[in-house]
Amino acid sequence: MSEFSNVTVLKKANIYSDGNVTSRTLVFPDGSKKTLGIMLPGEYEFGTAEKELMEIQSGELDVLLPGATDWRTFSDGTAFEVPANAKFSLKVRVVTDYCCSYIK
Template sequence: MEFKNATILKKANVYFDGKVVSYTVKCEDGTTKTLGVMQAGDYTFNTGAAEVMEFLSGELSVELPNQKEPLVIQGEAMFEVPANSSFTLHVKTVATYCCAYAN
């Protein structure tokens, strides 16, 4: 994954007592993404805009809105989260991710 002509904000986004940390990337085409790392743990996130989550590594399961069974991830995977909803991650091993936000 590579972002050309992008601006990375230096200030980290820190959640859950530092167990989830990401950096904001503003792309030339106007899109915003975050690149981050999650330590093992359980995390619930609320969305304003729709999101596309791409996991690059790690072992976890995801409880998504309107899905009965959790999505199990081992390594790379991608999923979408609707706007104005929430999702819960059960991270078993350190996981890295890229999140893209709808404009």
Template sequence: MSMLHQVSVAKLANVYFNGKVVSRSVVLADGSKQTFGVVMPGEYEFSTAQGEIMQVISGEFDVLLPGQTEWVAYPTGSQFQLAPNVSFSIRTEQISEYCCQYI
């Protein structure tokens, strides 16, 4: 199991889509921020305020990236990068987990 050390975790969860997507914000020792979340089966659209690297920790996401017309599968262990101020969609058929690193 991968562990993060010397972090601060927000007490309140970030809850989206009536609880079908839930994440926790974590601040690392160097001041950088990440969120760790769980996504229930379904399809969801998100927007970014800043650049992000999304890593699939467990499960699998199909992702419709900005400006694309084809969904791309991202299995456990894979990642994709997003620019600031874009919208993208995620769908999954299983409970899946992610880590979002802000860049």
């Protein structure tokens, strides 16, 4: 699927880490939300509220998932889940285009 139809898009961007991580929020007819975002190379730590599914559309990054001791590498066409109320760390190697789904 190359596009999302019949969605509401918030005009204002979500901006983190001086703009090195930014995203746009999409709201679907069923009330569910996704963000489409860009991460520039760098190291970041993020926390979740809801469970998240992170789909990597392009790019490459290493991820340390909650409770994990080993970093795992993700790139184009791969995905990972992060539990709710958890922290995870990212080392973004190249500009990364992602889609994050928030799962209730």
